Amino acid sequence: MKLIGKQCKAEMLRMIRNPYYVFWSLAMPILFYFIFTRVVSTGSGDKGEWQAHYLMSMTSFSVMGSAIMTLGIRLVQERTKGWGTFMKLTPLPGPVYFFGQMFGQSVMHLFSILCIFTAGYLINGVSLTLGEWLLCGLWLLAGSLPFLAVGTLVGAMKRVDTASGVSNAIYMILAVAGGMWMPLEILPTTMQRIGRWLPSYNYGSGAWNIAGGHAPEWRNVLILLGYLILFMVVSTYIRKKQETV
Amino acid sequence: MDTVIEAQDVFKSFRDKQAVNGVSFSIAKGSVTAMLGPNGAGKTTMLSMMLGLLEPTQGSVTVFGRSPRDQAVRERTGAMLQEVSVMERLKAREILSLVRSYYPHPLDYGQLVQAAALGASDLNRYADKLSVGQKRSLGFALAIAGNPDLLFLDEPTVGLDIGARQRFWDTVRDLAARGKTILFATHYLQEAEDMADRILLFDRGTLAADGTPDEIKAGIVKRSVSFRSLLDAASVRLRLSAYPAIGECLLSEGRFHAAAHNTDEALAAIFASGIPAQDIRIDQGRLDDAFRELIMDHKEAM
Numbered sequence: 189m190k191l192i193g194k195q196c197k198a199e200m201l202r203m204i205r206n207p208y209y210v211f212w213s214l215a216m217p218i219l220f221y222f223i224f225t226r227v228v229s230t231g232s233g234d235k236g237e238w239q240a241h242y243l244m245s246m247t248s249f250s251v252m253g254s255a256i257m258t259l260g261i262r263l264v265q266e267r268t269k270g271w272g273t274f275m276k277l278t279p280l281p282g283p284v285y286f287f288g289q290m291f292g293q294s295v296m297h298l299f300s301i302l303c304i305f306t307a308g309y310l311i312n313g314v315s316l317t318l319g320e321w322l323l324c325g326l327w328l329l330a331g332s333l334p335f336l337a338v339g340t341l342v343g344a345m346k347r348v349d350t351a352s353g354v355s356n357a358i359y360m361i362l363a364v365a366g367g368m369w370m371p372l373e374i375l376p377t378t379m380q381r382i383g384r385w386l387p388s389y390n391y392g393s394g395a396w397n398i399a400g401g402h403a404p405e406w407r408n409v410l411i412l413l414g415y416l417i418l419f420m421v422v423s424t425y426i427r428k429k430q431e432t433v
Numbered sequence: 434m435d436t437v438i439e440a441q442d443v444f445k446s447f448r449d450k451q452a453v454n455g456v457s458f459s460i461a462k463g464s465v466t467a468m469l470g471p472n473g474a475g476k477t478t479m480l481s482m483m484l485g486l487l488e489p490t491q492g493s494v495t496v497f498g499r500s501p502r503d504q505a506v507r508e509r510t511g512a513m514l515q516e517v518s519v520m521e522r523l524k525a526r527e528i529l530s531l532v533r534s535y536y537p538h539p540l541d542y543g544q545l546v547q548a549a550a551l552g553a554s555d556l557n558r559y560a561d562k563l564s565v566g567q568k569r570s571l572g573f574a575l576a577i578a579g580n581p582d583l584l585f586l587d588e589p590t591v592g593l594d595i596g597a598r599q600r601f602w603d604t605v606r607d608l609a610a611r612g613k614t615i616l617f618a619t620h621y622l623q624e625a626e627d628m629a630d631r632i633l634l635f636d637r638g639t640l641a642a643d644g645t646p647d648e649i650k651a652g653i654v655k656r657s658v659s660f661r662s663l664l665d666a667a668s669v670r671l672r673l674s675a676y677p678a679i680g681e682c683l684l685s686e687g688r689f690h691a692a693a694h695n696t697d698e699a700l701a702a703i704f705a706s707g708i709p710a711q712d713i714r715i716d717q718g719r720l721d722d723a724f725r726e727l728i729m730d731h732k733e734a735m
Contacts, residue, residue, distance in 0.1 A: 191534060194534045201522070274518065278536075279507040
């Protein structure tokens with residue numbers, strides 16, 4: 189237990205000291221949020237509803253990004269630079285190490301959620317009930333699991349350059365096609381149809397629903413669960429295959 | 434004598450290359466053993482198998498009588514790999530205390546810091562910002578953090594300056610004196626000669642020689658007796674040719690170099706031959722030369 193605690197503490201320290209994280213996962217989404225709710229007029233009907241909706245978009249955008257990119261690139265770095273090898277030589281059980289990594293990621297996600305929610309409140313005075321804030325936060329935290337699994341997939345790549353390029357592309361495509369940058373409704377119908385099946389849309393959709401005063405649809409939950417299982421199976425298969433070589 | 438490591442008829446092949454080719458040895462508790470050999474001789478592959486990072490294709494490797502991957506083995510083993518890598522964005526001090534916490538009976542933090550030869554300000558710096566030498570010191574400290582009974586060191590002094598190297602080996606000697614078993618890979622021959630009580634000489638995936646530094650030297654080092662003489666080369670050679678203790682005799686820069694397996698007998702032969710020899714020197718030969726010769730032989734053979 190003490191071991192897990194120490195491992196988690198170390199992981200947290202590493203997160204907070206990462207300047208890329210602070211910039212890409214906090215500064216960028218908040219800046220976007222500011223631009224698309226204050227500077228650029230989107231001409232949508234209900235201003236308050238749009239501000240809450242877009243706050244959820246940007247928060248899910250931020251959390252999805254750190255789950256895919258930060259985790260993926262980090263895994264590749266550890267393997268190529270030899271730290272992963274060193275960890276294998278220590279008596280620390282592999283699962284504890286993995287748990288520590290996931291814990292660090294989740295703390296980072298929680299921190300992002302808190303920061304961006306606060307920014308939404310400060311910039312536009314977005315007001316949700318306490319229950320809605322909490323549920324949104326929980327949804328975003330739990331819904332990040334499939335993206336962490338994508339992160340482990342990215343982490344199976346050989347070079348840091350490839351991993352960062354590929355994960356960046358996946359991230360951006362998922363964000364745009366999933367309606368995180370602009371609502372899915374303004375995209376062409378074909379795009380909309382594809383978008384509804386993407387994990388990013390279903391992730392955002394749950395938070396949009398909660399912020400709009402509804403419950404997330406079952407469809408969202410099931411699709412995210414399906415992706416989680418799929419990515420975990422693929423990732424485990426790839427790892428097994430790499431180990432036998 | 435307790436055996437710590439047992440390698441039996443180990444083979445390891447990669448897709449296109451036979452890296453280790455039928456190697457057997459056992460390492461006794463409390464010994465300091467050097468694995469010596471040119472690059473690509475199979476030292477690191479052998480080490481990786483003893484660390485449980487690779488599985489032998491054939492044969493077996495056990496450490497403390499168990500699989501190297503066993504949790505109980507990991508708790509008693511420390512390793513410093515060729516490439517010391519550290520976690521990013523953690524301070525040296527934080528990494529040390531984190532890794533210490535992985536072991537049931539870690540080394541005292543104060544002792545550890547002393548062994549790492551890192552100052553208070555270095556300990557407070559981010560580990561990935563340390564210099565190459567300091568990183569290696571940190572890597573060494575991490576290797577001994579768990580107070581291991583068995584220590585693996587893969588080319589541990591690469592990138593260290595002379596002072597740091599000296600300090601490093603002093604610490605290793607200290608550990609050996611406390612009964613730790615130490616196995617290190619190196620291609621610095623002097624280190625193997627000075628530090629180890631046994632040398633495993635690796636060559637193209639096989640064990641070319643196994644013995645104390647003296648035995649290895651006796652087997653492959655050329656000794657010679659050299660002297661100056663007013664006599665010409667032809668008559669010196671003629672007079673010495675009667676004595677089997679003396680091999681080939683070469684003249685270079687005014688000195689005669691007479692090859693000999695036993696330099697005592699060679700000296701006796703020179704005096705007995707009546708050659709007016711002056712300024713006689715005995716050259717015991719160095720492992721360096723012998724080693725270079727061994728590698729050169731192979732290059733020529735290839």
